[in-house]
Amino acid sequence: MRVVVFLVLAASPVFAEPPKAPPKPTDQEQLVGVWVLTSADSEMVQVSGEQLNRVKLALTGRTYLISTDQPVSGAYIVDATRRVKAIDMDTVDGPNKGKVTRCIYELDGNTLRICQGQAGTERPTEFSTKPGSGLVVLVFKRLTP
Numbered sequence: 001m002r003v004v005v006f007l008v009l010a011a012s013p014v015f016a017e018p019p020k021a022p023p024k025p026t027d028q029e030q031l032v033g034v035w036v037l038t039s040a041d042s043e044m045v046q047v048s049g050e051q052l053n054r055v056k057l058a059l060t061g062r063t064y065l066i067s068t069d070q071p072v073s074g075a076y077i078v079d080a081t082r083r084v085k086a087i088d089m090d091t092v093d094g095p096n097k098g099k100v101t102r103c104i105y106e107l108d109g110n111t112l113r114i115c116q117g118q119a120g121t122e123r124p125t126e127f128s129t130k131p132g133s134g135l136v137v138l139v140f141k142r143l144t145p
Contacts, residue, residue: 027078028078031078032061033142034057035059035112035142036052036140036143037052037055037056037138037139037140039052039138040139041136041138042136055067055068070095072093072094072096074090074091074092076088076089084125085105086104089116096120100119101117102117102122102124103116104123104125104126104127112140112142113138114138114140115127115128115135115137115138
């Protein structure tokens, strides 16, 4: 009889492990969606408010599409393990076809900030657009479905 009571108690919910919280989504998973450009900071790029809203970045799995007057698409790879998170965008069409744009990014909820240089150049090390750097800082907001 004691064995049965012990088995019943050991199998009861009181002694069961608490439910585990679902794993936190990876940056790769959190980036998936459609983003609209809200600001662009650079000494080389002048973008008005009307033009900003027309630029959209769609990230699906490992591919991207930038919707502008001349759409650009390709594949991207995220490295969230670096001190400053990195994203590489390999372009498959447009003027930078076959080139990789090395970027850094910050993801804060529904805001995505990307700093990039020209395709084929070194990855930026900070979110800065110092004169002569050739860097652009782009800020996107997630479009809600």
